[in-house]
Amino acid sequence: MRSSVGKWMVSAAAVSVACTAWAQEAQPESLLPEDDTIEAQADPESFDEAFPKMVSDPLVQGNLDAEPAPLVVPWSVANAEALLQVIEGIGAEGLNPSDYDGQALSTAIASGPSSELDEIASKNFVWLVEDLRDGRTPMDARKQWFVVDPDRDRFRTSDLLAKAVESGDIAGTLEQLHPTHPDYGHLKEALAETPESDTRTRKLIRANMDRWRWLARDLGKQYLITNVPEYQLRLTVNDKIISTYRTIVGKPGRTATPQLAEKVEGVVFNPTWTVPQSIVKGEGLGAKVLNNPAWARRAGYKATKGANGWISVVQQPGPGNSLGQMKLEMPNRHAIFFHDTPSRHLFNNDDRALSHGCIRTERALELAITMAILGKGASKEEAVEIATSGEYTLVPIEREMPAYITYFTMATDINGELSTFKDIYDRDAPVLASLDAPRVNNRAQETDEEVIVIENDPRAIGAD
Incomplete structure (x- = not known):
């Protein structure tokens, strides 16, 4: 595992520069892409100015405790x-x-x-x-x-x-x-x-x-945003991209990745994976782990059997763990989060709608260490030490970090070009139809669509 962290430190030049800037409280204009076409932002004077806590600052904001004004007023x-x-x-x-x-x-x-x-x-x-x-x-x-x-x-x-x-x-x-x-x-x-x-x-x-x-209207000063049909994740500060990561997203159908706006609350290094019962019981993994302890140790599985016969299986941290070397804690009722995978060769595929709903990220350890530093949960040295320990460790994110899972079939790609993307979940048709239909009055503000909680099975795409 130490070798993979060392490789990360060599290859992630942009993040290394960022870490140095944070450590020295330098002006972090170097965090932004080296692109002469991007207009430079005013130089922040401190870490807190560069990465402030999220504060809603709309140009117009009513007093939510006051009685609303009438919706019919005199017009000149x-x-x-x-x-x-x-x-x-x-x-x-x-x-x-x-x-x-x-x-x-x-x-x-x-x-x-x-x-x-x-x-x-x-x-x-x-x-x-x-x-x-x-x-x-x-x-x-x-x-x-x-x-x-x-x-x-x-x-x-x-x-x-x-x-x-x-x-x-x-x-x-x-x-x-x-x-x-x-x-x-x-x-x-x-x-x-x-x-x-x-x-x-x-x-x-x-x-x-x-x-x-x-x-x-305003996504915040710093955030993660992924456009599912593009298979890309961006780490963004002041709407400028710091880093991009290829992603693997949910397969079409009931395992399609939903569109969410959540908050990352922590980084888990060397995560465990609690195996879904559809695998423990449905595929007989529980019995196999109990009956073949030598194989279970090699695969990193530990099983417990209750008095009622219920078997639970947890895969321990390690190079073969189905969640890889990290996951981002992002509590939500859909059980969707970002994580690593041992099947990293799949990031070379053009079509990467392969998972059970969660989003696997390329160079996940780089992302995890960067998030730990951005969130002020750990220094660069501490994050690397935690990552190489091989032990399950949750690093809390002290600075609020929104994460947006979006679905755009036309958007600016990671190279700055306006592009179209395949409508992998067929979500365009109803939106396009609504543009031709009469305007709907008194619209609902929240969906009543079914929340599909998917048992996360990283092995579904061929993980070890």
Whole structure:
């Protein structure tokens, strides 16, 4: 195991530079990719500034303890005309202007201030807020989407409405809802450059723009994000990629990887693997371990048998452990997490939808040590010592580290190019269909889709 850690320290130059910067509390501009095309960020002056604790800092945030403002407010003709201008240009954001009653609003404007104008303008402003903040796609078209978007509470509709009419800055208030991730901007540019006649491409762009609105507007200062169809994981700081890792994701069907937004709470070095009962009992592993102790020792299995005959089997840490040398603690009801694998040759496959739902990561030990350092759970020296000990060790993450498991079929790839990816789980069709369907009012905010808790079986892809 020591040799593999040594290899990591030699090959992961970017992480080595990062570790030195953290240790010396140097300015960590060297953490970012060496790419002359990337505009440099302002140099942080400390570790805390470079990697701060996550703090929600929306541009508009209502007092959640206060009574919500009314959803129908008085509109001046000037404000209503500004709203009509937003509606007429909303196609640039991938939304459909016809969803927002522009003709009715125009007629009401011509009649001057009235209760009818107040109702029509307020309704259309509210609909724009909902679609720009939450996404236009109804929840039943978001297959295996289990992310709870916090923006509905951070940017309350009533507060935005009141602020917009008071300030007169209708467009500016709505612009604050756009996703801040650079990918959204790249898709918007692609939409502007795609001819109206290319309806297929335009719909795909619009669908993936909307997927960004399903997430929090601001993903945070530092986070992990994986795009399942791309088979890539990114470690990101200030929306700049520090490192990328190939991934192996869930097979199509019931073992498809769901879309989640969770938090990494710790790094487990030299993990154990509790074998699912579908293998212990269903495949006879429990009896084999008990009846063949020499084989069990070689394979790293330990079995216990209760008084009621129940057999549990745990694979101990070691080079053959099915979880490899690390896993990231990411508690969630789906039992999905990132981990290593001894079957590393599979990362060379083009099609890597092979697992039972969890995400296996290339160069996992590098990721684990980096996460331990980023999370201030261990220094570089401590992390390497823990990794080489061969003993199960949980290193807590003290700094909040979000992890996003997303599904984009058009996005910026790890080389910075806008690319399309195979729709491996057939999740595009319902989203694309929803773009052609009438806008759904009073949409659900959370999915009622079945949570499929998959018994994690790393051996399903041929692990030793």
